[in-house]
Every structure is written in C-alpha cells, then in structure tokens.
Amino acid sequence: MENFVFHNPVKVIFGKGQIASLGREIPKGSRVLFAYGGGSIKANGVHAQVVAALTQAGLAFKEFAGIEPNPRYETLMKAVALARAEKLDFVLAVGGGSVVDGCKLVAAAIDFAGDSWDIVRRRAAPTAAKPLGVVLTLPATGSEMNLFSVISREETGEKLGWGHPSVMPRFSVLDPETTYSLPARQVGNGIVDAFVHVLEQYLTYPAEAPLQDRLAESVLATLVEIAPAAMATPPDYQARANLMWCATMALNGLIGQGVPQDWTTHMIGHELTALTGIDHARTLAAVWPGVVVVQREAKRAKLLQFAERVWGLTEGPEEERIDQAVIMTRRFFESVGVPAGLGGYEVPADVPEAIAARLAQRGGLPLGERGDLDADGVRRILEAA
Amino acid sequence: MENFVFHNPVKVIFGKGQIASLGREIPKGSRVLFAYGGGSIKANGVHAQVVAALTQAGLAFKEFAGIEPNPRYETLMKAVALARAEKLDFVLAVGGGSVVDGCKLVAAAIDFAGDSWDIVRRRAAPTAAKPLGVVLTLPATGSEMNLFSVISREETGEKLGWGHPSVMPRFSVLDPETTYSLPARQVGNGIVDAFVHVLEQYLTYPAEAPLQDRLAESVLATLVEIAPAAMATPPDYQARANLMWCATMALNGLIGQGVPQDWTTHMIGHELTALTGIDHARTLAAVWPGVVVVQREAKRAKLLQFAERVWGLTEGPEEERIDQAVIMTRRFFESVGVPAGLGGYEVPADVPEAIAARLAQRGGLPLGERGDLDADGVRRILEAA
Numbered sequence: 001m002e003n004f005v006f007h008n009p010v011k012v013i014f015g016k017g018q019i020a021s022l023g024r025e026i027p028k029g030s031r032v033l034f035a036y037g038g039g040s041i042k043a044n045g046v047h048a049q050v051v052a053a054l055t056q057a058g059l060a061f062k063e064f065a066g067i068e069p070n071p072r073y074e075t076l077m078k079a080v081a082l083a084r085a086e087k088l089d090f091v092l093a094v095g096g097g098s099v100v101d102g103c104k105l106v107a108a109a110i111d112f113a114g115d116s117w118d119i120v121r122r123r124a125a126p127t128a129a130k131p132l133g134v135v136l137t138l139p140a141t142g143s144e145m146n147l148f149s150v151i152s153r154e155e156t157g158e159k160l161g162w163g164h165p166s167v168m169p170r171f172s173v174l175d176p177e178t179t180y181s182l183p184a185r186q187v188g189n190g191i192v193d194a195f196v197h198v199l200e201q202y203l204t205y206p207a208e209a210p211l212q213d214r215l216a217e218s219v220l221a222t223l224v225e226i227a228p229a230a231m232a233t234p235p236d237y238q239a240r241a242n243l244m245w246c247a248t249m250a251l252n253g254l255i256g257q258g259v260p261q262d263w264t265t266h267m268i269g270h271e272l273t274a275l276t277g278i279d280h281a282r283t284l285a286a287v288w289p290g291v292v293v294v295q296r297e298a299k300r301a302k303l304l305q306f307a308e309r310v311w312g313l314t315e316g317p318e319e320e321r322i323d324q325a326v327i328m329t330r331r332f333f334e335s336v337g338v339p340a341g342l343g344g345y346e347v348p349a350d351v352p353e354a355i356a357a358r359l360a361q362r363g364g365l366p367l368g369e370r371g372d373l374d375a376d377g378v379r380r381i382l383e384a385a
Numbered sequence: 386m387e388n389f390v391f392h393n394p395v396k397v398i399f400g401k402g403q404i405a406s407l408g409r410e411i412p413k414g415s416r417v418l419f420a421y422g423g424g425s426i427k428a429n430g431v432h433a434q435v436v437a438a439l440t441q442a443g444l445a446f447k448e449f450a451g452i453e454p455n456p457r458y459e460t461l462m463k464a465v466a467l468a469r470a471e472k473l474d475f476v477l478a479v480g481g482g483s484v485v486d487g488c489k490l491v492a493a494a495i496d497f498a499g500d501s502w503d504i505v506r507r508r509a510a511p512t513a514a515k516p517l518g519v520v521l522t523l524p525a526t527g528s529e530m531n532l533f534s535v536i537s538r539e540e541t542g543e544k545l546g547w548g549h550p551s552v553m554p555r556f557s558v559l560d561p562e563t564t565y566s567l568p569a570r571q572v573g574n575g576i577v578d579a580f581v582h583v584l585e586q587y588l589t590y591p592a593e594a595p596l597q598d599r600l601a602e603s604v605l606a607t608l609v610e611i612a613p614a615a616m617a618t619p620p621d622y623q624a625r626a627n628l629m630w631c632a633t634m635a636l637n638g639l640i641g642q643g644v645p646q647d648w649t650t651h652m653i654g655h656e657l658t659a660l661t662g663i664d665h666a667r668t669l670a671a672v673w674p675g676v677v678v679v680q681r682e683a684k685r686a687k688l689l690q691f692a693e694r695v696w697g698l699t700e701g702p703e704e705e706r707i708d709q710a711v712i713m714t715r716r717f718f719e720s721v722g723v724p725a726g727l728g729g730y731e732v733p734a735d736v737p738e739a740i741a742a743r744l745a746q747r748g749g750l751p752l753g754e755r756g757d758l759d760a761d762g763v764r765r766i767l768e769a770a
Contacts, residue, residue, distance in 0.1 A: 001626045003400025008393070014643065015388025208623040210610055211631055214603030222596040238593040241386045245643075246596055254639075258399065258630075 001209040001258040008253055010145045011171040014245065016237070018173050019049040019135055022092075023057025025171045026133060030090035032061035033083045035103050037095040039065060044181035046137055050094055062086050067095065070273060070280070071102030073117060073153040080109045080116065083130070091132045093169075096186075097141025097193075100134050104149040104167035107132045120151045120162045129166040137178040139244040140190030140281065142197060142251025144172035152274065159274040161266075174248065176240040187231055187243075188336035189281035194247040195223050195332070196284040200263045201256035203292075203302050204369035209259045216255045217309045219246050224310065227336055260369040265291050267367055268378060271355040278345055285333040289341045290385025292326055294377060298370060342385040352382035386594040386643040393638055395530045396556040399630065401622070403558050404434040404520055407477075408442025410556045411518060415475035417446035418468045420488050422480040424450060429566035431522055435479055447471050452480065455658060455665070456487030458502060458538040465494045465501065468515070476517045478554075481571075482526025482578075485519050489534040489552035492517045505536045505547045514551035522563040524629040525575030525666065527582060527636025529557035537659065544659040546651075559633065561625040572616055572628075573721035574666035579632040580608050580717070581669040585648045586641035588677075588687050589754035594644045601640045602694045604631050609695065612721055645754040650676050652752055653763060656740040663730055670718040674726045675770025677711055679762060683755060727770040737767035 013021055026032060032054060041047040054061050064079045082088070083106065091110075093103035108126035109116040118124035136144045143149065147163040179187070202216035223246050229239035249255070268291075269283035278286070292299065300322070307313040307325035314321075330340035339345065356375040359365050367373040373381070398406055411417060417439060426432040439446050449464045467473070468491065476495075478488035493511035494501040503509035521529045528534065533548040564572070587601035608631050614624035634640070653676075654668030663671070677684065685707070692698040692710035699706075715725035724730065741760040744750050752758040758766070 001400075001623060001630070003403065005396065005398050007396035011390065011392035013390050015386075018388065209627070211603060211607040211627055211634065214607060215600060218596060218599030218603050222599060225595055238386060241643075242594070242596055245386070249596065258626075 001207060001212070004257040006253060006257050007165070008145065008168070010169050010252070012145060012174060012248065013171060014174045015241070016175055016177050018175050019046070019178075020053055022050065022053035022133070022135070022173060023059065026054075026057065026059055026090055026092070027131075028058075030059055031086065031088045032059050032090045032092050033064060033079065033088040033106070034061045034092050034094065035064040035067060035079055035099060035106065036093075037065070037067050037069075037099050040181065041094055041137060044137075044178065046094060046135065046178050050092070050135060061092070062088060067099045067102045069098045070150075070152045070159065071098045071105075073105075073120070073151050074155070076102050076105050076151070077109070077116065079106045083110045089130055091130050092135070093132065094135040094137065096136070096138030097143045100136070100143040100169070101141070101149040101151065103132055103134075104143070105151055108164065108167050117153065119164075120153075120160050122162050126164055126166050129164070132167060132169045134169045134172040135178070136172055136174050136244070138182060138186055138190060139179060139240075139247035140186075140193040142194070142248055144169060144174065145248045145252040148251070150270065157274055159270045161270070174244050176237055176244050179240050179244065180235040184231060184337060188338050189279055190247060191223055191227050191230065191243065191336045192285050192333050192338045193281040194243075194250040195220060196265055196281075196288060197250040198255065199288070200266060201259065201261050203299055203306060204260040204262050205298065206301050206305075207259045212255055212257060212259050213305065219250050219255065220310045222246050224332060227332070231336055262291075262367075262369045264295075264367040264373060264381070267359065267364060268355060268381065271358050272347070272351070275351055275354060276345075276347060282338055282345065285338045285340045286342045286345050287381065287385050289326065289330060290381035290383070293384035294373075294381045295368065296322065298368070298372070342382065352379050355382065386592060386597070389642040391638060391642050392550070393530065393553070395554050395637070397530060397559060397633065398556060399559045400626070401560055401562050403560050404431070404563075405438055407435065407438035407518070407520070407558065408444065411439075411442065411444055411475055411477070412516075413443075415444055416471065416473045417444050417475045417477050418449060418464065418473040418491070419446045419477045419479065420449040420452060420464055420484060420491065421478075422450070422452050422454075422484050425566065426479055426522060429522075429563065431479060431520065431563050435477070435520060446477070447473060452484045452487045454483045455535075455537040455544065456483045458490075458505070458536050459540070461487050461490050461494070461536070462501065464491045468495045474515055476515050477520070478517065479520040479522065481521070481523030482528045485521070485528040485554070486526070486534040486536065488517055488519075489528070490536055493549060493552050502538065504549075505538075505545050507547050511549055511551050514549070517552060517554045519554045519557040520563070521557055521559050521629070523567060523571055523575060524564060524625075524632035525571075525578040527579070527633055529554060529559065530633045530637040533636070535655065542659055544655045546655070559629050561622055561629050564625050564629065565620040569616060569722060573723050574664055575632060576608055576612050576615065576628065576721045577670050577718050577723045578666040579628075579635040580605060581650055581666075581673060582635040583640065584673070585651060586644065586646050588684055588691060589645040589647050590683065591686050591690075592644045597640055597642060597644050598690065602691075604635050604640065605695045607631050609717060612717070616721055647676075647752075647754045649680075649752040649758060649766070652744065652749060653740060653766060656743050657732070657736070660736055660739060661730075661732060667723055667730065670723045670725045671727045671730050672766065672770050674711065674715060675766035675768070678769035679758075679766045680753065681707065683753070683757070727767060737764050740767065
C-alpha cells in the first residue's frame, strides 16, 4: 500500500423522502441557484419537492434549466452570468452526473476573475467556490461525492476532466425513488459507468492492499447481483437503493486509496464521446474490451483475481479463466442493454487515429497504470476493441 | 436498506513519514495541547517527531502526559485545567484509542460551562469543541475517524460511551511505523477489537444491504488474512499498514450505514472492564461467544453468511457450519493471543449478576439488534460465554 491522503467531507443524506430535509442543509439567508437539466425533474415530481423544501425554509432562489448531458461550457457560463447578476451564493444541482459536474464549474466560476476555461484546463485553481449542494436523480458518475467534473466545450470540441476540493458538495441527497422515472437506457448506462469506475481503480497490478481490493470487489459483485432487479419494471426500491449507493461508493475515492489506478478506458472514452456523441457509459463498454486485450500481461494477476472473486472462476488454465472473465464482463454490460466492444457502435474508420492524435496533442499520453501506453497503444486498443 | 445520513469529514493522512506533515494541518497561530499516554511515544521516537513538526511550523504547545488506558475522567479534567490556564486552542492527541477518546472529552470540555461529566452522560452537548488532531500509534478502536469516545470515572466506577460530531478529528495521521514498538499483546488486542467492531454492525439480520454486507466481510477477511504477518517479529510494514487501515474502516461509520446494529458484546464488555480491569478487546473476545449462543436463532441467516464468506464454510448441515464458524472465530482470537470465552479470564462468580444489574439500573437495557435482551438475557450470555 502506498501513502495516501483521504478527505471526503460530503454529507450523504440517503433514502426515500429525504429531499424534504434540503432546507436544513442550506445556510439561512442563502440565495440559491437551483440548476437542472432538460426538465425530467418536472415530469417526475422532483422539481416540485425541491421548490417546496426551499420555500418552506424561506430561501430565495432562481432557476436555471437546460444543462445538457456532457455539460457544455457555453451553457454553464450562462448560469454563471445569472448567478452573478442575481447575487446568488449557493448552487443547488438537481439531476444526474452531468448537472452535478456542470454545477461544480458554475460554483467555481462565479467568483473567479480570470477566464473560467482555465479552471477546466487546470491552468488555474478556483479561489473561492460557492458552496454546492446536490439532489441526485441518476446513479452513475459518483460526482455527488467527489471533486471531479468533466466539461465539454462546443467551440473547440474538447471534453476535459478537472477537479478541486473546493467544489466537493457540502451535501448530497440520494433518494432512490427519484430514479423510478429513468429510461432503462440510463439505468443500464449508470450500472456500466459505476462498474468501470471500479475497474479503473482495481484492474491494475497487486499493491499489497488487500482491503482496497476487497472493497472494490464488493462494489463489482453487488452491481452484478442487483443489476437484474435494478433494470426491472416496476422499479424495485431496494435494488435502486443499492445501485445508488454502489455508484457513489465506486468513485468517492475510498477504494482507490494507496493503490495504482488506470483510467485508460475513460481517457479514450471521453475522446470517443467528443468525436461521435456516443453516451459516456457506452464508450466505456466499447473501449474496455480493447484495454484488456492490449494490457493482458500487465494486468494478468489482477485479471485472475477478478475472475475468481467477482465471477467465481477458479478452475481451468489461467488463459481460459481470463478469457471467461472478460466474456462474462461483456455479457454483463450487454445484459443491461449496453453493447460491449466498438463493434456495437457506428464509429467512422478514422476515429482511432483521431483519438490517438488528440490525446498526444494535449499531453494526455502516456496512459496506463504503468504509463506505458503511447499513441500506438491507443490505436491498438481501439483496433482490439 | 434503511435511510441514513453519512458524514465523515476526518482527513486521513496515511503512511510512513507522514507525522512531518502535522504542521501544515494545524492552523497557524494555534496554541496546542499535545496530549499523550504513558510515555511509550518517547521511547519509540514519535514524541520527538511530533515536537519537531510542531516546532518547525512555529506552533506554541504545552505537553500533557499520563492519559491511561480506559482514560479516566479525573485525569482528563487536569488536561482541561491546563488548557484553560494556558489558553490552548487546539488539542493534539498522540497515542492509541484511549488517548484519542480522552482528548475528545478534553476538546469538548475546555469551553463547556457546566459539569463536564454531563457531556459523557449525554445530558448535555458540547457547545463549541476545540479542534482536535490525532497521531495514531495503535490500530484498534477506530476513534481516529469517528465521533465516539468511552470514558471511565474512578469515583463512580462507571465506563460510559458518548459521541458528538464536534469532536471528530480534523485530521488523523496514521503512520504504520509508529506501531513497530507495540507489545504483541496490544497488536492482538487491536485485531480483536477491530474484528468485533465489524461483527457488531454485521452479525444481525439481513437488511437488503448487500454492499454493506460485503464491505464488512472485506474488513473481516482482510484481518484474518493479515493477522499472522501483523503479529510477526520483526514488524512487516505492509501487514501493519493493512491492519491500521482495517481498524479505521471497521468503525468509521461506513459499513454500518442503513443496516441494523447490535453492540451487545461492547455494552457487556465495558461493564466487565469497569468491574474487573480486563483489557477492552479481551472482554469482547470473552463475551462474544456467549452472544452467539444466546442469539443463535436471531442471527442465523447472517451466521450462515459469515460462515460462508469469511470462513469459506459451504458444505454440511447449517448447524455444523454455524458451529464451525464460531470455533474458527474463537481460534482466530486465540491465534493473536486473546483467549475466547469467559473461561479464559479470572472473573468472580458474582460479576454476571452485577453486570446485568448495572446495565438495568442505567437504562442500558434492552440490548440486541431487535432490543430483545433484558437482564436475564445478559446473565444467560455471560453464563454461556
């Protein structure tokens, strides 16, 4: 185990009916920017619950609607302008990971004097972010309990990740009932997103960290166990509750402390979304099979452990166990409606080359837990996928 | 899974050499109460490392030595008097769980106007606790990452637990090398303490919380895996590091969210320590076998799951699997030098009756995850143990 610093002060308020507690969590006298996405929260009643909680607490608020999936910098700057004009001093993100990611940038940019894009490019740190609260409606990204954010910029076609401790939510309300109205596609995407978040922190090489390994395997095995019920109609409260807590635990930092991490699948996946518009989680399922082909030797010990502890594969030659674990993982993705491998998506022939070039140009290479994947490695992954 | 609120803002600074970072974590200009136990930190060099870090950061500090195992209220009030006289405004606890527990009361009492014992009796909440930092030297209680504290009062023979969010450490430095000089008895006690902390949150009844179950099993299985190396001489860094992280994870609140909890073993164990002076962890190993005899039916489903997932027992009739799991757990305690069952300790014949009476008198009954253990149940547990 390597040295680490773990500090996650996000207050998680979990369970049915918890949106009503919002008013107690936002400081009295705050002027709230209530930001959300495309309006699904109006259809499912979450908007009304939030308005009721804010009103009952006597909090002034302004609404900002329209933060899109893969939140766009251009849209978010409009929210910043509204917050500045109305002197709003608390940001409340209501939605999925895209709304939360977007609101992290909004919270950081309101009082930021320079070019806000510098925050995303990591050329400047936010000085004094406005406090952020979250009502999560889509279990997937883990953004509700971490400091990360991914922002897309239409003008340049970029999709970049950044993070800062000042934008960790002060609180996140996780009510599994808010997920009941999600389309099956988004539930499946969320399951794959959470699963791959764990793989990026787990499927590397052994680091004498048996507790972290088991914590990661706990999230993976639980996702596999609950996925059928989480996908079922009518919605099953306990399955949705467990999915929501798994997705948060997958990326709140805990399982990755003191161990090597990879993130190759995500880095390539972000480029794939930027170039083709494929859903984030789907790009992960598309790319991951290629990563395990190219990195099979580097990841051998952990692939065998993954095969045994997550998929129960203990018999037969090593190669077969690894093959079988990859097949079972691909089938798992497909069981929740997400095609595994690039073949399941329409991707123009020049995309692999373009992704390798974009990563190289931005200084995003090398990738991999050992830093051994260059542009050629990226091309080989996309070919193998 | 039941609704829950999880909020653990403790910053964990983990690994070798991390004591040197102390100075950055304590606000500039603070006047520090540097509190510790019996002086072992002078023998093993931790005292010198702390003094160097405080001095280098230009922090004023006063030392308070002599906080004992099962920290005594009378001693802690002397630390409070020193802090008040010297206008100290930051409490730095350097030691094991007893020092940390004691310093939580000190931090809460310095600015408390009433009778400080009311804080421990939970008749009053601390209004504005002084900030607390920790350098942990003994992995066991989990106090370094939670809000709990257990205090003994000589005058009344009481040993009481309390807790408050305001006394959660601002940071805890966990350097596994500080544990190298521990006697084997304390390492073994720590392993048992952490193991039983998990059992109290896990060995109850199924609550549709498969992730929490697996997280708990992760800590249990890892403790079993690393115990031999953690007990070995010369000390093994990785084993001590994993033990330290397991002990913290066993009681930082995470594994117990949204699930029933028991704490019968602890409640009876605290009385046993108060009456006989037996080490805390040893009372847990003494009492636990009695709890699983009396509560065997209530805990049946989880005992079977524990047998399968922690001890690998999947064959044979249910009764045999449960018996075998209990035997393997007792052997595990004994493998780290801690006798299992009351028979391994010299306990006067009238103690079971006295414990039942004390718990009843204080309103500490009923116990158990279903609240079904009265005074007679406590007596039966102690007889069965």
